Amino acid sequence: MTKLQHWLYLLIGITAFVYLGYAGYSYYLTPYEERFFHPSHSILKPSGIIGHGLGIIGSFMMLVGVVLYMLRKRLKSFARVGAIKNWLELHIFLCSLGPVLVLFHTAFKFGGIVAISFWSMVAVVISGVIGRFIYVQIPRSIRGNEYSMEELKMLNQSFGEKLKNEFNMDNSLLTKLEHFASLKVYKSPNLFSIIPLTVKDHMANKKILNELKTHLRSEKISEKSINQIVEISKSKLILSRKISLLNSVQEMFRYWHIIHLPFAIVMLLIMILHVVITVAFGYRWIF
Amino acid sequence: MGQISPGDLSSLHSHLEGMSNCTKCHHIGSQVRNNECLACHSEISQLQKENKGFHSSSDVRNKNCVQCHSEHHGRNFRIVNINPKTFDHSKTSFQLTGKHGKIDCFDCHKPDFMTDAKYKKHKGTFLGLKTSCNSCHQDYHQGSLGNSCQDCHGTDAFRPAPKFNHSSTKYDLTGAHQKVECIKCHSIETKNGKKFQRFKGIEFTSCASCHKDFHKGKFGDKCATCHVTESFHVIKNLGSFDHGKTNYPLVGKHTSVDCKACHKNGLNTRPKFDKCISCHLDYHKGEFTKNGSQTDCNSCHSLDGFNFTSYTIDRHLKSNFILNGAHLAIPCQSCHKKNEKWNFKIERRDCVDCHKDVHGGSVPVKYTGEKSCTACHTTERWNEVNFDHSKTNFVLLGVHQKRSCTKCHTSNKGINSVNIYFTKKSECVGCHKDVHAGQFAKNGIVLCQSCHQYNNWKPELFDHNNTSFPLNGAHSKVDCYKCHKQVVDEKGKYIKYKFGEVKCALCH
Numbered sequence: 001m002t003k004l005q006h007w008l009y010l011l012i013g014i015t016a017f018v019y020l021g022y023a024g025y026s027y028y029l030t031p032y033e034e035r036f037f038h039p040s041h042s043i044l045k046p047s048g049i050i051g052h053g054l055g056i057i058g059s060f061m062m063l064v065g066v067v068l069y070m071l072r073k074r075l076k077s078f079a080r081v082g083a084i085k086n087w088l089e090l091h092i093f094l095c096s097l098g099p100v101l102v103l104f105h106t107a108f109k110f111g112g113i114v115a116i117s118f119w120s121m122v123a124v125v126i127s128g129v130i131g132r133f134i135y136v137q138i139p140r141s142i143r144g145n146e147y148s149m150e151e152l153k154m155l156n157q158s159f160g161e162k163l164k165n166e167f168n169m170d171n172s173l174l175t176k177l178e179h180f181a182s183l184k185v186y187k188s189p190n191l192f193s194i195i196p197l198t199v200k201d202h203m204a205n206k207k208i209l210n211e212l213k214t215h216l217r218s219e220k221i222s223e224k225s226i227n228q229i230v231e232i233s234k235s236k237l238i239l240s241r242k243i244s245l246l247n248s249v250q251e252m253f254r255y256w257h258i259i260h261l262p263f264a265i266v267m268l269l270i271m272i273l274h275v276v277i278t279v280a281f282g283y284r285w286i287f
Numbered sequence: 288m289g290q291i292s293p294g295d296l297s298s299l300h301s302h303l304e305g306m307s308n309c310t311k312c313h314h315i316g317s318q319v320r321n322n323e324c325l326a327c328h329s330e331i332s333q334l335q336k337e338n339k340g341f342h343s344s345s346d347v348r349n350k351n352c353v354q355c356h357s358e359h360h361g362r363n364f365r366i367v368n369i370n371p372k373t374f375d376h377s378k379t380s381f382q383l384t385g386k387h388g389k390i391d392c393f394d395c396h397k398p399d400f401m402t403d404a405k406y407k408k409h410k411g412t413f414l415g416l417k418t419s420c421n422s423c424h425q426d427y428h429q430g431s432l433g434n435s436c437q438d439c440h441g442t443d444a445f446r447p448a449p450k451f452n453h454s455s456t457k458y459d460l461t462g463a464h465q466k467v468e469c470i471k472c473h474s475i476e477t478k479n480g481k482k483f484q485r486f487k488g489i490e491f492t493s494c495a496s497c498h499k500d501f502h503k504g505k506f507g508d509k510c511a512t513c514h515v516t517e518s519f520h521v522i523k524n525l526g527s528f529d530h531g532k533t534n535y536p537l538v539g540k541h542t543s544v545d546c547k548a549c550h551k552n553g554l555n556t557r558p559k560f561d562k563c564i565s566c567h568l569d570y571h572k573g574e575f576t577k578n579g580s581q582t583d584c585n586s587c588h589s590l591d592g593f594n595f596t597s598y599t600i601d602r603h604l605k606s607n608f609i610l611n612g613a614h615l616a617i618p619c620q621s622c623h624k625k626n627e628k629w630n631f632k633i634e635r636r637d638c639v640d641c642h643k644d645v646h647g648g649s650v651p652v653k654y655t656g657e658k659s660c661t662a663c664h665t666t667e668r669w670n671e672v673n674f675d676h677s678k679t680n681f682v683l684l685g686v687h688q689k690r691s692c693t694k695c696h697t698s699n700k701g702i703n704s705v706n707i708y709f710t711k712k713s714e715c716v717g718c719h720k721d722v723h724a725g726q727f728a729k730n731g732i733v734l735c736q737s738c739h740q741y742n743n744w745k746p747e748l749f750d751h752n753n754t755s756f757p758l759n760g761a762h763s764k765v766d767c768y769k770c771h772k773q774v775v776d777e778k779g780k781y782i783k784y785k786f787g788e789v790k791c792a793l794c795h
Contacts (some may be wrong), residue, residue, distance in 0.1 A: 032294065033361040037368060046293065113291050277291050281309075282318035 004176055005086070009093035013204045016097055028108050030059070035107070043105060047278070052285045058101025059271055062121070065094025066264060085140070092132060099125050117270035123263040131256050133195060137249045139242050152243050159236040163229060188248045198241075205237045288348045294359035297366040299411075312358070324352040330406075331415055340414070363394075367411065381418045395423055403582035410483025429478055458491045462516030470496055505532050520553030522546075526664045539590030563588070574632040608636050612666025654678060685741020694718075715739075724781040756789045770794055 021028070027040040035041050043050045069091035072078045099121050110118055137153075139147045147155070164174055189197050209230050216226045242249075296304055303311055307325035311327075314320050325332040334340040341347055347355075356366050371392050376383040387395070395416060398407040400423045406415025416422060420436035427445070439451035453460040475484045488662035490496040494510040506513070513522050522528070525546060530537045537544075549558050549566055559565035563584035570593070575582035587598040603610045622641060623629050633640075637658040644660075654674070663674040672692055676683045687750040688696075695718050727733060751758045758765075774783045786793060 033364040036357045036360050037362065050520075109294065111292075111294055274291075280315055281313045282316045 003103045004111055005089060009089060009096075013093065013097050013100060017100045020100070024104065024107075028104075032109060046105055046107055046109070047283050049286070051107055052283065054101040055105030057231075057287055058098040058105055059275075061094045061098030061101065063098075063268075065091045065098060066268075068094075088135075092128065095128060113270060114274040117274060118268050120263045120267035120270065124260060124267055127256065127263060130195070131253070131260055133198075133255050134249055134256055137194070137198070137242055137245060138253065139239065139246075149243070149246065152239065152246070156236060156239050156243060159232055159239070163236075184214065190247065190252065194245075194249070194252065201241050205234065205241075208237065209234055292359060295362050296358055297360065297364040298362050299366055299409075301362060316665075319351075319353045319358075321352050324356070328352075334414075334725040339380050343380075344361065346378055367413065369413070381416075386444065387442050416643055427482075427484070429481070429483055431485075458489075463518055464516050520555075522554040524716060525554075540592050541590055571629070571631060574630070608633070613668055614666050686743065722781060723784060724778040726781070726783070726785045 007053050024040065024044050025045045027035065027038050035045070038044075042048055045051050045130060046055065069087050072081060072084065072087040102118070106118055139152055160174065160178060164171075212233055213226060213230055216229060221229075291306060291309075292304070295301070312319055312323050331342050335343050335348065337343075355368075358364075358366065369392065376388075392413070393411075396413050401407050401412075402417055402422060403415050408410055419434060420440070421434060424436070424445075426436075432439075437450070439448035441449045443449075453465075470484070472489060473484050473486050474735075475482055477483060493508055494514070495508060498510070500508075500510075501519075513524060513528060515523050541549075543611075546554055549560075549585045550556055551558070562581075564581065567584060569581070569584075573581060575586075584593075587596045589595060589597055600610055600615060611758050612649035620629070621630055622633065638660040639658045642660065650663070665671055665673060674692075714733065716733045719735065721728075721733050721735075725731075725733065727735075727737065736737055736748070738749040740747050748778075768782070771782050771784050773780065
């Protein structure tokens with residue numbers, strides 16, 4: 001369900017982006033000084049019936065996404081309402097789709113004070129993406145709660161035993177895997193180096209897993225078993241990396257909040273100012 | 288704090304950039320209203336009040352300004368965006384017709400043509416023009432024809448002026464005047480240092496104002512008495528035309544000749560009249576050309592007709608053929624119209640060229656000369672013959688001198704001819720009858736002149752004593768017929784003079 005929900009959100013987001021881009025590409029690709037003469041200008045301009053609507057709906061999505069997630073996170077009375085992981089997914093969905101709509105509301109015209117709000121929004125989204133990546137580097141329970149280090153080490157060990165007992169992996173191979181999955185010492189990553197580091201590690205793991213797969217095939221083990229073994233081995237390798245990086249990532253995540261939130265606040269404030277000015281000048285969409 | 292503008296204003300409004308200027312266009316709570324626009328653009332407001340210009344058209348008047356003139360689209364945004372290909376200029380107070388529809392907008396909408404100085408500064412404005420022609424066009428007529436150019440000119444071209452009707456002027460064009468190029472009457476001159484074609488103030492009361500008087504004043508100044516405007520070749524009132532005023536007054540037969548017979552190329556053309564042959568065909572086909580110069584008809588003919596001639600006998604006497612004698616009495620055509628046509632150039636003037644040689648060549652040429660009769664005849668009459676008979680072998684003597692030629696020379700008169708034959712015989716018996724029945728012939732030749740002379744037939748030369756029977760005695764006193772008696776025998780009736788042997792018994 002979580003995975004389906006995840007893909008559904010992604011599908012909606014991408015579809016919205018593609019559709020709006022496709023429907024308005026002719027207008028959006030028109031130079032600013034010529035757009036007034038484009039037949040879609042009256043509806044797609046930021047104050048047009050669609051353009052303005054996209055801005056309002058997008059902003060409303062972001063507002064809801066932020067408020068609901070904050071309420072779930074901050075207020076005790078909401079602490080037991082649904083898994084935090086799902087709320088985060090909703091937060092990410094609304095705060096991804098909302099900016100997409102706002103992007104089309106701007107008609108790709110980024111100027112004036114409201115541009116600060118826009119670029120703040122962009123910063124929030126980008127930091128959100130990075131934050132989401134950091135977030136997944138911290139091993140969590142099925143409800144999304146963080147494991148302790150002890151729990152993690154036990155989990156890692158259970159993978160080895162599982163391989164040994166269920167699939168009768170010989171000791172030499174298991175030893176080799178253990179060697180690779182041994183807790184590595186990574187140079188403390190920062191917000192910018194964590195992603196390349198992870199990618200590099202991912203590639204190394206892939207190589208190991210391929211070697212493992214080749215070896216298992218030479219042992220005449222069934223393909224199904226090979227896949228299960230490789231999957232467990234992969235989990236073990238990833239978990240090993242996460243355990244190694246846990247302290248760094250946890251620390252990084254604390255700093256991340258400091259970045260993510262202020263951008264969101266700046267965006268919100270200027271957006272409010274933007275709304276106030278447009279309403280004051282009589283641009284009230286359908287109202 | 289950064290600006291809250293959604294974009295740069297167009298260059299025309301760029302002076303309104305800045306937060307403090309927002310409300311100059313934007314009305315709080317009401318977006319952008321026309322009032323704010325028209326507060327600045329009072330010229331548009333004024334035009335709408337006057338119901339003039341594009342902004343007063345039904346399509347535009349009820350629109351909001353911003354529907355067409357949006358803003359905040361950048362400095363280079365065309366806030367006034369007119370597509371020359373689609374803009375309906377008829378919605379302005381000036382419909383584009385003719386060439387106006389083909390030229391560029393800014394060929395007209397340019398500061399040079401804007402009468403109000405305030406518009407001249409507004410680059411690209413379409414305001415400030417007036418609809419009068421001379422607000423853009425230079426008045427070629429320099430005010431001489433008023434300001435209503437459109438009364439004459441169309442918009443396709445300055446030339447020609449298709450709406451101009453000359454009949455609306457004081458001088459209606461008729462006839463050939465309608466085909467004459469304007470410039471022929473309306474000349475181009477220089478006025479105030481510029482080219483100027485004069486259309487007004489042209490003298491037209493007299494034809495001579497424009498036309499040269501071909502007649503040099505001979506017929507007065509009222510050309511229309513004879514001429515019409517259709518053509519100089521068309522003459523009216525021909526009946527009253529006085530040809531006597533011309534250099535060639537009509538006289539004689541000329542008065543009844545049709546005008547066109549002489550004025551073949553039009554009545555106003557001036558045919559040559561110095562010589563008759565300028566008009567008339569030379570009937571004589573150059574017969575009277577002398578030394579390469581043709582003698583004009585009037586040397587013989589008068590204007591009363593060609594049938595009459597002033598060529599007198601006196602003049603004929605001065606010609607190469609002097610008329611005299613009987614020639615004076617014969618009609619001209621006897622010599623000059625032997626055929627159907629008159630012929631005055633007679634190359635051969637010998638008598639025989641006209642007269643028949645009735646002598647049939649019997650007169651020896653040695654007496655007459657070649658083809659000439661004048662050796663014998665004069666022009667007085669044929670009967671008078673002045674032939675010197677002494678030139679012949681037969682000198683006329685005695686009575687012969689008094690006799691008519693025809694007594695000797697046989698005459699045979701026919702109806703149309705006179706034939707005279709000359710005897711070739713010089714003997715007396717050639718003409719005379721030998722009454723002696725050959726008694727005195729010697730060797731067949733009768734020699735009358737042995738006894739006779741030319742005055743009479745008396746034998747004056749006869750001497751009976753010279754005969755074989757000389758007369759003496761009584762014989763000399765006897766009448767001749769006593770001895771010579773008339774006899775009749777086979778030779779006829781004659782007096783016998785020869786007796787052969789003479790014996791007395793012959794008589795006694």
